[in-house]
Amino acid sequence: MLNNNYLHYSQIKVLQVEPTSRCNLACPQCARMDLGRINPQLPVGDLPEEDIEKVFPEELIPQLKQVLFNGNYGDPVIYPYLDQMMDRLLSFGSPRIFIYTNGSLRTPEWWKALGTKLKKGRHLVIFSVDGLQETNAIYRVNSRFEKVMENAQAFIGAGGRARWDYLMFAHNVHQVDEAVSLAKKMGFKQFNKKKTARFIHDHHMKTNTDNQITPIFNRKNEVTGELAPGEYEAQSKFDVIKQKYGSWQNYVNTTKIHCKYKEDMAGLYVDFNADVWPCCWLGAPIYFADPNNIQKQQMTKLLSQFEEGFNSLRRHKWADILSHPWFNNLLVESWKNRLDDENSKLMTCGRTCGTDYEFSSGGRWKNSEVISLDG
Numbered sequence: 174m175l176n177n178n179y180l181h182y183s184q185i186k187v188l189q190v191e192p193t194s195r196c197n198l199a200c201p202q203c204a205r206m207d208l209g210r211i212n213p214q215l216p217v218g219d220l221p222e223e224d225i226e227k228v229f230p231e232e233l234i235p236q237l238k239q240v241l242f243n244g245n246y247g248d249p250v251i252y253p254y255l256d257q258m259m260d261r262l263l264s265f266g267s268p269r270i271f272i273y274t275n276g277s278l279r280t281p282e283w284w285k286a287l288g289t290k291l292k293k294g295r296h297l298v299i300f301s302v303d304g305l306q307e308t309n310a311i312y313r314v315n316s317r318f319e320k321v322m323e324n325a326q327a328f329i330g331a332g333g334r335a336r337w338d339y340l341m342f343a344h345n346v347h348q349v350d351e352a353v354s355l356a357k358k359m360g361f362k363q364f365n366k367k368k369t370a371r372f373i374h375d376h377h378m379k380t381n382t383d384n385q386i387t388p389i390f391n392r393k394n395e396v397t398g399e400l401a402p403g404e405y406e407a408q409s410k411f412d413v414i415k416q417k418y419g420s421w422q423n424y425v426n427t428t429k430i431h432c433k434y435k436e437d438m439a440g441l442y443v444d445f446n447a448d449v450w451p452c453c454w455l456g457a458p459i460y461f462a463d464p465n466n467i468q469k470q471q472m473t474k475l476l477s478q479f480e481e482g483f484n485s486l487r488r489h490k491w492a493d494i495l496s497h498p499w500f501n502n503l504l505v506e507s508w509k510n511r512l513d514d515e516n517s518k519l520m521t522c523g524r525t526c527g528t529d530y531e532f533s534s535g536g537r538w539k540n541s542e543v544i545s546l547d548g
């Protein structure tokens with residue numbers, strides 16, 4: 174008989190944790206934003222300190238290879254108990270710790286202490302800095318470039334390993350080489366040139382036949398028709414998909430799924446409510462702002478069939494959550510189905526982990542080009 178289980182407790186190797194939904198910035202295409210204001214569907218909150226041992230039980234930590242502090246809606250560095258979480262991980266095990274941040278919070282002293290804490294082991298802090306002095310704040314709205322550089326330098330100076338992640342837009346693409354030189358001079362270990370597909374939505378996939386960075390087109394606001402400051406549209410292979418499959422829906426219905434979290438990482442995702450999701454992409458849609466978003470509608474329908482809190486680490490232990498029917502068989506079975514089947518294939522799975530299209534800008538996948546700056 175086929176094993177349709179997503180992951181057993183003993184198989185978990187990677188956890189991505191979103192300790193907070195809060196952030197000091199307002200990046201226009203971040204899911205925390207909705208047409209220039211904070212997404213009204215997003216609860217504001219942090220994992221309370223007592224959740225730390227529920228998310229990271231003592232016996233789970235030794236088997237973890239990597240812990241990623243990242244998320245869909247918040248910046249982990251704003252989280253007040255980040256040090257306590259890391260200390261627990263480092264005292265009960267030896268996972269590699271990755272922190273994804275805009276780098277503009279806290280003081281250089283805190284960053285220096287973090288560099289000292291993380292200098293042993295192959296931990297990595299990923300600074301999301303999309304430009305230089307004049308351009309970073311166009312997308313990273315409310316950030317101050319000097320402050321980010323000061324923090325990064327304090328972290329690196331204390332021995333911390335850092336990567337510079339640079340999302341490429343029309344307004345900053347001309348500065349990439351300069352940013353690479355600066356990163357090298359400052360002692361960053363890696364530089365990641367990232368493309369974004371976030372301007373491509375399920376309901377209005379745009380034209381383009383090549384997945385190059387340029388040309389990058391301006392994007393108009395869907396409601397007002399105005400071009401919002403700092404908003405640009407990246408390229409997609411969407412037309413190619415439409416030609417090959419007839420429609421985006423048909424592509425999602427027929428594509429094979431290669432689950433990035435289960436197959437590539439043996440990983441799971443925990444959000445700021447201590448809810449467990451198979452991956453970051455399935456943890457996002459319930460809080461999307463747009464009620465007509467297909468991913469949100471599918472997740473809302475799916476969750477309405479399960480008891481409330483079935484995936485909450487505040488109510489259940491890890492092993493119990495992973496033996497719930499959704500994790501135990503329904504999700505994996507759904508990958509062979511179609512969008513309108515009873516156990517629906519999820520649009521999120523089709524768009525993220527299908528064969529022909531890459532939405533993710535994550536460091537492991539093909540919208541990213543990571544350059545080593547060592548040596």
Ligand SMILES: C[S@@+](CC[C@H](N)C(=O)[O-])C[C@H]1O[C@@H](n2cnc3c(N)ncnc32)[C@H](O)[C@@H]1O
Pocket residue numbers: 196200202203204243244245246247248249273274275300301338340368369370371534
């Ligand atoms: C929501 S953020 C949370 C972590 C942190 N606040 C940060 O920005 O790095 C998660 C990831 O989304 C990325 N991101 C933000 N806007 C993006 C966009 N338009 N396209 C692709 N990735 C984006 C961030 O750079 C980061 O790697």
Ligand code: SF4
Pocket residue numbers: 196197198199200203204205245246247248274275313
């Ligand atoms: S810094 Fe990260 S979490 Fe904050 S608004 Fe930007 S992308 Fe979103």
Ligand code: SF4
Pocket residue numbers: 430431432433434435451452453454455521522523525526
């Ligand atoms: S979107 Fe679906 S297939 Fe992709 S990683 Fe998440 S659970 Fe796996």
